[in-house]
Amino acid sequence: MNDDMQILGWDDEVEAGSPFVLLPEGDYPFTITGLEKGIYEKPADRTTKIPANCPMATVSLEFTAATGEKSTLTEKFYLYKKMQWKINQFFTAIGAPKNADGVIKMNWATVLGAHGTAKLVVNNYTDRNDKPAQNNRIKDFLEPTQQTAAPGYQAPQQSYQQPPAQTQPPQQNVTPFPQQTAAPQNGAGYNF
Numbered sequence: 001m002n003d004d005m006q007i008l009g010w011d012d013e014v015e016a017g018s019p020f021v022l023l024p025e026g027d028y029p030f031t032i033t034g035l036e037k038g039i040y041e042k043p044a045d046r047t048t049k050i051p052a053n054c055p056m057a058t059v060s061l062e063f064t065a066a067t068g069e070k071s072t073l074t075e076k077f078y079l080y081k082k083m084q085w086k087i088n089q090f091f092t093a094i095g096a097p098k099n100a101d102g103v104i105k106m107n108w109a110t111v112l113g114a115h116g117t118a119k120l121v122v123n124n125y126t127d128r129n130d131k132p133a134q135n136n137r138i139k140d141f142l143e144p145t146q147q148t149a150a151p152g153y154q155a156p157q158q159s160y161q162q163p164p165a166q167t168q169p170p171q172q173n174v175t176p177f178p179q180q181t182a183a184p185q186n187g188a189g190y191n192f
Contacts, residue, residue, distance in 0.1 A: 021065070021070065023063060023069075024122070026119070028064065029116070029117050030061040030063045031114070032112055033061070033072065033112075034059065034060030035059055035060070036057070037058075038056050049082075054078050055079040056076055059111065060072055060074050061073050061138075063136075071136060077090065086141075089141040090116075091106060092141065092144075093142055093143065116141060116144070119140045120137070121136070121139045
């Protein structure tokens with residue numbers, strides 16, 4: 001469960017918390033910080049396009065601005081055919097391999113801690129008090145080869161050193177997407 005949803009007791013201590021951060025439109029790196037699986041419950045008092053009792057994943061994504069400010073957005077993924085494009089885009093952004101037909105096998109057990117990039121837009125809306133308000137909304141999840149940083153963002157520098165010769169047998173690594181049998185092409189790796 002997301003820590004922001006933790007229930008407080010009447011005598012608990014409370015922190016100052018972090019203020020709401022509205023990021024300018026652009027492409028931003030994200031880290032997945034939360035995942036909740038559930039079932040969509042259709043409201044009795046209105047119509048909806050989402051099928052009743054549809055499986056639903058609620059994902060919390062932490063975005064980082066060039067200034068170091070962080071903003072968390074929540075995205076819901078409804079698991080039905082019409083939403084395949086969005087689910088495919090999401091898993092592609094975090095490095096899941098596609099087969100020759102562009103099909104991805106969902107592996108929700110591997111999404112916590114995964115990294116990717118998404119295009120954020122500023123959403124204008126009217127709040128419950130009929131006042132104009134703004135928030136960020138995810139427009140697209142970007143493929144790793146399309147990932148571009150938001151203005152002023154610098155990716156962390158990584159240096160590679162040859163590991164020392166091993167004197168003991170190597171441990172087997174577990175692949176987050178077990179159906180992947182070949183190394184990713186073009187030197188691209190997973191975003192985990």
